[in-house]
Amino acid sequence: MEILPPLKGKSVQSIFDIIDPLMEFKPAFIDVTYHREEYVYKQREGGYLERVSIRKRPGTVGICSAIMNKYKTDAVPHIICGGFSQEETENALIDLNFLGIDNVLLLRGDPIKTDNVIKNENNSFQYANDLVKQVVNMNKGIYLDEELKDVTPTNFCIGVAGYPEKHFEAPNLTSDLKFLKQKIDSGAEYIVTQMFFDNQKYFEFVKKCKENNIHVPIIPGLKPLTTKKQASLLPKTFSIDIPETLLDEIEKCKNDTQVKEIGIQWAIQQSKELIKFGAPCMHYYTMGSAELTRQIAAAIF
Ligand code: FAD
Numbered sequence: 674m675e676i677l678p679p680l681k682g683k684s685v686q687s688i689f690d691i692i693d694p695l696m697e698f699k700p701a702f703i704d705v706t707y708h709r710e711e712y713v714y715k716q717r718e719g720g721y722l723e724r725v726s727i728r729k730r731p732g733t734v735g736i737c738s739a740i741m742n743k744y745k746t747d748a749v750p751h752i753i754c755g756g757f758s759q760e761e762t763e764n765a766l767i768d769l770n771f772l773g774i775d776n777v778l779l780l781r782g783d784p785i786k787t788d789n790v791i792k793n794e795n796n797s798f799q800y801a802n803d804l805v806k807q808v809v810n811m812n813k814g815i816y817l818d819e820e821l822k823d824v825t826p827t828n829f830c831i832g833v834a835g836y837p838e839k840h841f842e843a844p845n846l847t848s849d850l851k852f853l854k855q856k857i858d859s860g861a862e863y864i865v866t867q868m869f870f871d872n873q874k875y876f877e878f879v880k881k882c883k884e885n886n887i888h889v890p891i892i893p894g895l896k897p898l899t900t901k902k903q904a905s906l907l908p909k910t911f912s913i914d915i916p917e918t919l920l921d922e923i924e925k926c927k928n929d930t931q932v933k934e935i936g937i938q939w940a941i942q943q944s945k946e947l948i949k950f951g952a953p954c955m956h957y958y959t960m961g962s963a964e965l966t967r968q969i970a971a972a973i974f
Contacts, residue, residue, distance in 0.1 A: 675704040678730040691963040696814045700972040702747040704902040707733045753782030770827045778832040779804040802856045808859035835864040837878035841912035850885050863889050868896045871916045873924035896958040897936035900929045934969045941972045
């Protein structure tokens with residue numbers, strides 16, 4: 674399952690409250706997302722606007738350590754390129770290594786809301802593949818400072834993202850798969866997919882990956898629909914389709930309680946079919962709520 678760090682100022686207990694009811698299902702791993710800075714404009718005395726950088730959900734590394742300590746379950750921090758220099762990333766990876774966290778999901782990250790593109794400012798990487806190469810180098814004992822002597826190699830297991838319905842910036846799926854293959858050739862060991870609601874998309878993606886000589890485990894990412902609004906929001910945000918049958922069911926709902934029920938049932942059916950197909954395991958996007966994932970897991974495991 675994947676969780677979000679709490680909003681700045683909130684207690685780590687809010688994370689434990691999400692995880693506690695899910696532990697009976699013995700999750701194989703718990704991913705913790707990473708959120709880069711955003712810029713907001715604050716009104717100052719005299720009518721001036723000040724551009725301030727804020728990070729709304731800090732604490733990914735600390736939460737991973739707290740999870741490993743409390744639940745003795747592997748925590749998987751997400752590490753992103755955007756907003757971090759290569760040195761900052763190396764130092765964060767050293768922290769993780771010292772904490773005994775040796776699984777990472779490496780991502781590019783999205784541009785901050787005020788920008789349209791990822792800027793490779795501040796000596797940061799532009800694509801996740803570069804991040805994969807950096808971590809693979811550290812696993813070989815190669816750090817950014819080539820003059821370091823007698824270094825201890827790290828031992829990170831590396832995951833990357835894949836998009837059954839293609840990444841929204843990719844001109845086509847073939848091009849997206851070419852760059853996914855690059856990440857695997859660089860040393861990524863498994864793929865976690867973007868959420869999808871039509872299993873056929875996953876089945877075709879797995880087939881195309883094999884045709885492109887990608888033979889690592891491909892973990893399907895699932896999220897139940899919870900509100901009517903999401904039926905239009907998720908396609909826009911993640912460039913994914915909502916199948917007609919699901920949309921028809923959602924449109925018949927009188928309120929979001931009914932939508933949630935449909936969403937849970939749909940995710941249960943998806944999970945059952947994916948398990949039958951031989952998916953290595955499931956990756957549930959909890960989106961800050963344990964209850965939905967708990968109901969799905971209770972029906973499956
Ligand atoms: P990349 O693999 O770098 O690909 C990005 C785009 O560039 C693709 O269109 C690809 O085809 C293209 N491309 C790749 N290499 C090249 C090249 N050499 N030349 C030209 N084009 C290229 N975001 C967060 O900020 N925090 C998170 O915690 C987070 N968790 C996520 C978890 C999962 C499972 C998934 C699926 C996504 C997550 N994201 C997260 C979102 C992710 O950061 C965005 O989808 C981002 O836009 C792409 O990330 P990526 O790692 O797939 O990028």
